[in-house]
Amino acid sequence: MICRRATIVLLAALIAGACCVLLLSRTSYSEQDRLSPLAGASANHPAGTDQLGRDRLVRTAAALLISLIGAVVGSLLTTMAAAGIGMLAAFGPALVGSSTMLLCDVFLALPWLFLLMMVRSALPLSTSPAASVTITFLVLAALGWPACARTIYRGALQLKNADWMLQARAQGLRTTQMVRRMVPNLVPLLVPQFLVSIPAFVMAEANLGAIGLGIGEPLPSWGGMLMEMGNSALLLQTRWIYLPVALLVTVLLLLEAVAMEA
Amino acid sequence: MKQVLTAVRWLARTVIVLLLVMAGSTLLVRFAPGYLSDAREMDARHSQPVRAELRKESARSESFASMLVSEIRGWVHGDGGISRQYGVPVSELIAPRAKMTGRLVLRSILLGWLLAVCAALLTSRAKSLVLVWQVPSTFLLAAPTAAMATVCLLWGSGGPVLVMTLLLAARDFKFLDRALRTAWHRPDILHARAQGIRCRRILCAYILPAIAPQISALASLSIATALSAIVPVEVIFDVPGLGQLAWNAALNRDLPVLLAVTLIMAMTVTIARTAPNHSMESRTV
Numbered sequence: 001m002i003c004r005r006a007t008i009v010l011l012a013a014l015i016a017g018a019c020c021v022l023l024l025s026r027t028s029y030s031e032q033d034r035l036s037p038l039a040g041a042s043a044n045h046p047a048g049t050d051q052l053g054r055d056r057l058v059r060t061a062a063a064l065l066i067s068l069i070g071a072v073v074g075s076l077l078t079t080m081a082a083a084g085i086g087m088l089a090a091f092g093p094a095l096v097g098s099s100t101m102l103l104c105d106v107f108l109a110l111p112w113l114f115l116l117m118m119v120r121s122a123l124p125l126s127t128s129p130a131a132s133v134t135i136t137f138l139v140l141a142a143l144g145w146p147a148c149a150r151t152i153y154r155g156a157l158q159l160k161n162a163d164w165m166l167q168a169r170a171q172g173l174r175t176t177q178m179v180r181r182m183v184p185n186l187v188p189l190l191v192p193q194f195l196v197s198i199p200a201f202v203m204a205e206a207n208l209g210a211i212g213l214g215i216g217e218p219l220p221s222w223g224g225m226l227m228e229m230g231n232s233a234l235l236l237q238t239r240w241i242y243l244p245v246a247l248l249v250t251v252l253l254l255l256e257a258v259a260m261e262a
Numbered sequence: 263m264k265q266v267l268t269a270v271r272w273l274a275r276t277v278i279v280l281l282l283v284m285a286g287s288t289l290l291v292r293f294a295p296g297y298l299s300d301a302r303e304m305d306a307r308h309s310q311p312v313r314a315e316l317r318k319e320s321a322r323s324e325s326f327a328s329m330l331v332s333e334i335r336g337w338v339h340g341d342g343g344i345s346r347q348y349g350v351p352v353s354e355l356i357a358p359r360a361k362m363t364g365r366l367v368l369r370s371i372l373l374g375w376l377l378a379v380c381a382a383l384l385t386s387r388a389k390s391l392v393l394v395w396q397v398p399s400t401f402l403l404a405a406p407t408a409a410m411a412t413v414c415l416l417w418g419s420g421g422p423v424l425v426m427t428l429l430l431a432a433r434d435f436k437f438l439d440r441a442l443r444t445a446w447h448r449p450d451i452l453h454a455r456a457q458g459i460r461c462r463r464i465l466c467a468y469i470l471p472a473i474a475p476q477i478s479a480l481a482s483l484s485i486a487t488a489l490s491a492i493v494p495v496e497v498i499f500d501v502p503g504l505g506q507l508a509w510n511a512a513l514n515r516d517l518p519v520l521l522a523v524t525l526i527m528a529m530t531v532t533i534a535r536t537a538p539n540h541s542m543e544s545r546t547v
Binding site: 102103105106108109110111112113114115117118119120121199203206207210211212213222223226229245248249252253256 | 275278279280282283286287290291400401403404405406407408409412413416486489490493494497498508509511512513515517520521523524527528531532535
């Protein structure tokens with residue numbers, strides 16, 4: 001319990017810190033200081049600048065918030081879709097159930113990253129950065145539901161055959177009424193699924209961005225910052241380039257700890 | 263007879279899943295918002311009506327049905343279609359790279375499993391060693407593959423095999439450790455230990471057969487994990503494999519190649535996922 005609280009407090013502190021950096025900073029994430037590209041830490045730029053002279057601390061803070069907001073929204077959508085589909089499969093006719101599970105098999109057979117690459121590569125050449133964020137996380141949400149839907153389906157089936165449910169059916173409760181009573185009982189399944197998806201989405205976005213298919217510039221993203229590390233010549237000039245990776249791993253560790261506790 | 267029926271059912275399900283994967287991927291690509299955009303549209307010399315005409319022309323020539331038919335025809339002929347970027351049959355691009363990726367995946371899976379099994383066996387018996395393995399494994403699981411690969415590349419230590427081995431070992435260790443720990447605390451195993459049966463005998467005769475289904479499921483999961491990790495690993499380490507080919511195809515909008523690689527991956531994952539279930543079913547029959 002103490003461990004869980006400490007994790008949540010640390011995570012909240014990181015988010016609050018990122019908000020403070022964005023609010024208090026005099027520069028925006030895309031503003032360039034053309035006189036000092038790749039500068040080290042200074043009073044103006046506490047974590048230095050990138051190769052285009054943009055403040056690294058501000059960009060890291062923005063990347064943290066963008067990825068977290070995107071991952072939370074995506075995860076929420078995925079969990080809701082999984083709950084709906086799982087319940088439909090459990091309460092619908094047998095044919096619907098088996099077709100839904102077949103659809104889950106199809107989605108599970110497709111490796112995420114390849115599908116994401118396929119969709120990202122087919123986007124219009126003029127996609128705006130904001131649209132690329134939305135599309136990236138929407139695609140993640142659209143691909144993330146099958147495993148969760150299977151869990152919900154199994155849980156719903158078990159509940160459907162529980163004694164109290166049989167009694168409810170015998171007393172003439174309609175399917176919609178039964179579903180309404182079942183949802184609160186599925187919350188212990190839904191919450192961990194929601195929490196597990198958040199770090200998975202953050203990681204997927206970072207991996208996609210690191211190969212140049214993630215969120216478009218000038219919006220900052222973990223993947224974009226990882227890509228910057230690919231230029232080893234830059235590392236000789238400043239060690240602050242490691243800041244985004246360190247922070248990303250910390251955030252992922254905290255998110256996974258929260259999910260594990262749940 | 264029943265075994266043959268089970269095998270036929272498994273084969274039919276696998277084929278249906280693969281056909282649906284093919285249709286689904288084609289549908290996804292065809293209706294992705296920018297599929298019909300052409301590089302020629304970026305040419306400033308073309309006026310707006312010319313660009314619109316270009317878009318209409320691509321829409322006419324590439325309806326979903328014709329795309330799917332040409333995709334299936336390509337696979338039936340064995341060439342997988344023609345690459346938009348290189349203008350050669352996709353199979354010519356895939357064949358040499360599949361070997362490279364296969365070797366990388368196989369070596370990583372074997373090494374990862376070796377490491378995970380050794381670590382899990384040690385920690386399941388000696389509680390004091392738990393933290394020594396769990397801390398690095400948790401840390402490795404939290405690091406994105408791309409970050410791990412980049413850091414390895416920058417430090418000049420380790421290559422693609424090391425990154426994938428560590429990733430797989432961390433993931434497998436987590437599950438194996440839990441399965442072995444639970445198995446060691448089962449009442450029958452405790453009883454056997456109390457009777458003085460040696461640990462090695464207990465492990466080989468009781469524990470490993472009992473957790474065999476979990477191990478086979480985990481093995482199939484390892485293949486899926488390894489295939490998902492090959493893109494960033496091959497791109498960052500510049501390994502000429504399928505992952506790098508897919509990435510290149512994605513950047514150059516070469517969708518026949520991307521579709522073909524995705525289908526190969528889907529086929530491998532489907533067979534890997536369903537084969538353990540099928541073998542278990544046949545054993546119970």
